[in-house]
Amino acid sequence: MKVAIITGVTGQDGAYLSALLLKNNYTVIGLVRNDQPNWAGLAYLKIKEQVELVKCNLLDIEQVRTILIKYQPDEIYNLAAQSSVSLSFEEPITTFEFNTLSVFNLLESIKSINKEIRFYQASSSEMCGKVNQLPITENSILHPLSPYATSKVAAHFTCTNYRESYGMYIACGILFNHESYLRNDSFFVKKVIQQSIQISLGNQTHLEVGNIDVKRDFGYSPAYVEAMYKMLQKDKPGDYLVCSGESISLREIIYHVFSALGISRDKCVANPKFYRPNEIQNIYGDNAKAKRELEWDYDFSFYQVLDLLIAEELANVSK
Numbered sequence: 001m002k003v004a005i006i007t008g009v010t011g012q013d014g015a016y017l018s019a020l021l022l023k024n025n026y027t028v029i030g031l032v033r034n035d036q037p038n039w040a041g042l043a044y045l046k047i048k049e050q051v052e053l054v055k056c057n058l059l060d061i062e063q064v065r066t067i068l069i070k071y072q073p074d075e076i077y078n079l080a081a082q083s084s085v086s087l088s089f090e091e092p093i094t095t096f097e098f099n100t101l102s103v104f105n106l107l108e109s110i111k112s113i114n115k116e117i118r119f120y121q122a123s124s125s126e127m128c129g130k131v132n133q134l135p136i137t138e139n140s141i142l143h144p145l146s147p148y149a150t151s152k153v154a155a156h157f158t159c160t161n162y163r164e165s166y167g168m169y170i171a172c173g174i175l176f177n178h179e180s181y182l183r184n185d186s187f188f189v190k191k192v193i194q195q196s197i198q199i200s201l202g203n204q205t206h207l208e209v210g211n212i213d214v215k216r217d218f219g220y221s222p223a224y225v226e227a228m229y230k231m232l233q234k235d236k237p238g239d240y241l242v243c244s245g246e247s248i249s250l251r252e253i254i255y256h257v258f259s260a261l262g263i264s265r266d267k268c269v270a271n272p273k274f275y276r277p278n279e280i281q282n283i284y285g286d287n288a289k290a291k292r293e294l295e296w297d298y299d300f301s302f303y304q305v306l307d308l309l310i311a312e313e314l315a316n317v318s319k
């Protein structure tokens with residue numbers, strides 16, 4: 001039985017990846033920051049009892065080393081991060097510190113304990129930032145536009161550096177925006193769906209958002225974690241874009257959700273509080289390498305994903 005460690009196991013990707021690995025007969029160890037982890041996602045997927053949660057401060061290399069020696073993992077999926085772009089403008093130093101030092105601590109521990117451990121790093125399309133060519137490919141120039149993106153570039157190149165210097169098996173998935181029912185409600189798509197349902201039920205008057213005239217390449221988290229898993233099953237490690245291949249404007253997303261729920265468009269109101277100091281205007285990636293080399297299958301349009309998410313949210317709203 002293979003052993004996998006997942007950092008950031010309480011996030012949406014951590015929960016769906018846990019379910020996938022359990023289905024593939026792995027023992028799954030989930031690292032959590034504190035004694036009271038939010039295991040709602042694992043419980044929702046009915047796998048809470050099957051994932052062993054272990055407390056670990058990833059900024060403390062001794063704790064990381066102890067866990068690697070104890071559990072002797074075959075694979076580590078590093079999903080833990082301060083993942084909010086917007087919060088990173090308010091807390092740039094702690095964002096950069098956590099998102100980079102945690103990676104160093106994991107890689108240094110692997111290097112000294114067992115270089116055969118395979119490592120997945122959650123890199124981000126935000127690294128591309130100031131886009132100068134579309135679609136983005138694995139060879140696009142990186143030009144981050146936020147402290148979050150800067151930290152992810154540093155972590156990404158740390159991974160490349162360890163792979164090239166020490167021959168370690170390190171794969172980086174450059175994931176574009178991806179959503180699910182388990183997404184935290186501070187993120188755009190979850191917020192729009194959840195609050196729109198409240199408007200349709202008469203519990204809320206309107207939806208307040210920031211800049212909705214930008215476009216993003218959105219996908220479906222349960223399908224994206226399959227690409228993560230496949231990245232660690234190859235003969236050789238590499239970097240892969242995981243994306244849908246097309247962008248959609250945030251305004252279109254709101255209008256699609258409003259129309260599905262019978263809400264008039266004037267219920268959407270701009271609030272400067274949700275604007276960011278800098279923003280990618282339009283971004284979409286080319287997923288050909290992931291489809292070809294990983295045999296990753298993905299052909300959802302984001303409208304299909306939205307319909308799935310609206311249905312799932314409605315099914316759970318009164319529970």
Ligand SMILES: C[C@H]1O[C@H](OP(=O)(O)OP(=O)(O)OC[C@H]2O[C@@H](n3cnc4c(=O)[nH]c(N)nc43)[C@H](O)[C@@H]2O)[C@@H](O)[C@@H](O)C1=O
Nearest residue numbers: 083085124125126175176177186187188189209210211274
């Ligand atoms: C790839 C990347 O994907 C995610 O980062 P994100 O794109 O910042 O995600 P989000 O859902 O917060 O914003 C999406 C867009 O929506 C705009 N927007 C407008 N109005 C509101 C609004 O009211 N709330 C929010 N949250 N966003 C808004 C906002 O300005 C942005 O353009 C993370 O997983 C990250 O870890 C990651 O790597």
